Amino acid sequence: MKPFLVIQLRPEADVADDEYAAILRRAGLAADDTRRIRLDQQTLPGDLDLGAHSGVIVGGGPGCVSDPPAKKTPMEARIEAQILSLMPRIADSGTPFLGCCYGIGILGRFLGAPVSQDHHGEDVGPIICRRRPEGAADPLLEGLPDEMTALVGHKEALDALPPGAVHLLQGDRCPIQMLRYGGRIYATQFHPEADGANFALRIAVYKDKGYFPPERAAELTAACADVRTEASGRVLANFVQHFARD
Numbered sequence: 001m002k003p004f005l006v007i008q009l010r011p012e013a014d015v016a017d018d019e020y021a022a023i024l025r026r027a028g029l030a031a032d033d034t035r036r037i038r039l040d041q042q043t044l045p046g047d048l049d050l051g052a053h054s055g056v057i058v059g060g061g062p063g064c065v066s067d068p069p070a071k072k073t074p075m076e077a078r079i080e081a082q083i084l085s086l087m088p089r090i091a092d093s094g095t096p097f098l099g100c101c102y103g104i105g106i107l108g109r110f111l112g113a114p115v116s117q118d119h120h121g122e123d124v125g126p127i128i129c130r131r132r133p134e135g136a137a138d139p140l141l142e143g144l145p146d147e148m149t150a151l152v153g154h155k156e157a158l159d160a161l162p163p164g165a166v167h168l169l170q171g172d173r174c175p176i177q178m179l180r181y182g183g184r185i186y187a188t189q190f191h192p193e194a195d196g197a198n199f200a201l202r203i204a205v206y207k208d209k210g211y212f213p214p215e216r217a218a219e220l221t222a223a224c225a226d227v228r229t230e231a232s233g234r235v236l237a238n239f240v241q242h243f244a245r246d
Contacts, residue, residue: 001244002054003035009061009079009102011040015205019059022193026233027240039079050089055096055243058103062209065105066115066156096184096243101154104187111162117155122173124153124212124220126227129177135168140186140238150190150232151199153211157189192235199224
């Protein structure tokens with residue numbers, strides 16, 4: 001199998017390592033099945049051969065594409081520019097892509113959809129995602145129930161579906177939870193890799209980053225502790241199984 005390219009955007013080493021391990025677990029991959037690039041430490045190689053990979057998985061991060069330029073740190077601006085620069089090549093080459101959380105903002109920005117921070121009604125923690133009719137036969141939702149629990153933690157979201165995209169999963173307070181563009185490009189607002197333990201670490205590390213009032217950290221951690229997210233995590237496994245190439 002050609003390796004999957006896992007691109008990470010988090011500058012916190014403990015959270016990045018935990019996220020990478022979670023992606024491997026949920027996707028059913030070994031480390032040798034991937035090529036890992038942390039954009040806080042590396043730049044994308046100029047000679048990156050997308051054809052040498054089965055697909056691209058992009059993790060989450062504390063940056064927001066909807067932040068004004070003056071609010072972005074130099075690292076956040078560089079990471080955003082790097083991943084945005086790759087999107088035209090992904091689309092033109094038909095490379096399978098799955099963007100998780102931050103990735104839906106990147107995909108929306110690339111496709112010209114409005115991305116804003118108007119969805120603060122969705123707490124950090126568990127939500128219910130519902131399959132839309134358009135997702136009935138989508139391969140990434142194969143074997144999943146029509147309603148599933150997922151974990152979210154975000155400051156921005158899509159205000160409208162990008163032109164040409166298909167809305168696959170819907171949430172109550174933040175409607176666009178999963179979409180597909182073409183036949184190979186996907187993004188989720190939720191974190192398909194995450195369980196309660198992953199979110200406990202993220203809540204502790206990001207409690208002063210504006211996702212929630214810091215005094216709510218213990219409450220939110222408790223709300224995530226026993227949440228079962230195996231169904232929403234199946235999105236990652238299905239992505240790998242559907243797009244793995246020799």
